[in-house]
Amino acid sequence: MSATRVFVARLAGCTVFDPAGDRVGKVRDVLVVYRTGKPPRVVGLIVEIPGKRRVFVSIGRVTSIGAGQIITTGLINVRRFEQRGGEVRVIAELFGRRVVFRATGEEATIEDVAIEEQGPGEWQVSQLFVRRPKTTASPFVKGPTTFATWNELREEQEIGEAQSAEQLIATYADLKPADLANTLLDLPRDRMIEVAEELSDDRLADVLEEMPETDQVQILAQLDDDRAADVLDQMQPDDAADLIAQLPEDRGEHLLELMEPEEAEDVRMLLRFDPETAGGLMTTEPIILSADATVAEALASIRRSELAPALAAGVCITLPPYESPTGRFLGMVHFQRMLRYPPHERLGTLLDQSLDPVGVRTSAAEVSRILASYNLVQVPVVDEQHRLLGVVTIDDVLDYLLPDDWRSIDENDELPASEQRLGSNGRRAGRGTSSPQ
Structure with a gap:
């Protein structure tokens, strides 16, 4: 390995290559599992490959981490990643989590996580970069930061309590709306809703435009009417009309009444047209x-x-x-x-x-x-x-x-051949298999 300790925030967006130097994809998260009395063990990376598909790459297949790039054996499974019980995503689920110092009882928030190599193909969480509470009321001053080992802290998250989404949003600040939409769709439902609620109106509007309608409706259902109307104001009128058409008629009409009059007028006009005509497809805001x-x-x-x-x-x-x-x-x-x-x-x-x-x-x-x-x-x-x-x-x-479910197509035989990575023996390496390294 070219690095024995790396911080996960720096891995986000790093390019993954195979041994021949061909680009495989980009890192979107790191997956760990908790262990009793020991720091969490790293099991692999969540990598986005061409086609916006998120796949699992076992940490045992990573041969080098360093200089903003990751080298793998090239043997990966192209089936869409699905999180298993007991697995935790570092960026999506640990960043922003509240913890307490065991020795002092002082609270802090996780802002970054360092993982360290223990042996060939063996990585674990080694340090946490945490921020203590502010000591001043000034909005321009943040609390002090420090490093701590996993055993020096305990998690303070209560059952049912929402995690802070601020750090996750900051980590993904540079993602394009389509990529952020895919990231949210990969999160557990409650976490997805929480992060969506923390996004700014214009950012959430851009993200909703890239989501399937069922997920759009699900997120909008969790917003109060005033916030939902503000988000719809920021959407392209044709996308807003498509979304409102999926809502119960009474709520859709109420949201239209809360929207800015000019925006609502455009949306009402689009709703009058058949969705399979030029009037139903058009956007009303050309130059x-x-x-x-x-x-x-x-x-x-x-x-x-x-x-x-x-x-x-x-x-x-x-x-x-x-x-x-x-x-x-x-x-x-x-x-x-x-x-x-x-x-x-x-x-x-x-x-x-x-x-x-x-x-x-x-x-x-x-x-x-x-x-x-x-x-x-x-x-x-x-x-x-x-x-x-x-x-x-x-x-x-x-x-x-495109088919209605084009964003969530996940069968291997529906992927273009160029997106299916094969091992040197011609077989696709499956998650958990013992393909040669």
């Missing part, structure tokens, strides 16, 4: 500008970091007003075309004359065909008066085309 706007103004509009790439691929040009439903739709100007003209060029001269909008009742299948036939990432949607209502983007169509 809309006048024909007199310049290339410079358009480029500034699509430069916003919060804008989805598919929406930033083009600008819709309409007559006033410039919020959906707009004045008459005039056409689109694509991002690539803007780059070929000077900043002062008027957008009205750059319209794509070959792209026709679709009506709100156009079938989702026809919208899919149009996007595929003309290599588009978005297509405008208009009403009978040719007013722009929104656009259907390629990600909207993919969500429609």
Whole structure:
């Protein structure tokens, strides 16, 4: 091993390689089991492989940890990880846990965990990095930190008491919404709800948009109505409409009444359309500008970091007003075309004359065909008066085309062959098997 003691927080996101130097995936957590009178033993890593699948890699298959990377024997089981009884995830379940110093009775909170190699393939928890309570009321000062061994502490978590989720959220602060959604879905239900409740409104909105509808409903059911409405305000209108459609009618209507009027109006409009039509698929917040706007103004509009790439691929040009439903739709100007003209060029001269909008009742299948036939990432949607209502983007169509449970597909034969890691003998190494190392 290149390191005999490492802190788990530093392992999160580290790349895992096989002996040939090919990338296997990224570390998402470390799995331990408790032992009587001894520190917890490390049993393996939870690794995210291509396809956002979380798999188990036995610690015995890890040959090197160091310099921000982990080397394995390359023999792993690609079946989706499922936590077994007695197993504890360090990042998801130990970080933020309250403990007490045995000698003094002083409380502290676990912020990091060090694991140490005891022998070939044998690792255990060696130290805890903990934070004591604050000694001042200032919100800008944190409590002092210290290191302690496992035996110097005892857990103070009472049955039914929620663990602090702050440290877990901080650890996963850099994860993309889709990755954080997968992380939450892998947690035990109570822990998932707890972490979701601690996320900011905009972060939770982004995460919910990446979850299956059943999990969205489950999390929203645990939020009070005011918080739920705030989160729905932060979601894309089409995603918010899909979620509200899954709720009991009375609660859905109540949440719409609590939402910001402009956001609620967009959602109500989307709920009127059949979900398998352009009106049901579209988002109501494309970039809309006048024909007199310049290339410079358009480029500034699509430069916003919060804008989805598919929406930033083009600008819709309409007559006033410039919020959906707009004045008459005039056409689109694509991002690539803007780059070929000077900043002062008027957008009205750059319209794509070959792209026709679709009506709100156009079938989702026809919208899919149009996007595929003309290599588009978005297509405008208009009403009978040719007013722009929104656009259907390629990600909207993919969500429609993929099976409802695409996020949770876990059978090996449904994985692309490129994602199935084989051992040198051609057999998939299963968890708990004795494949050669």
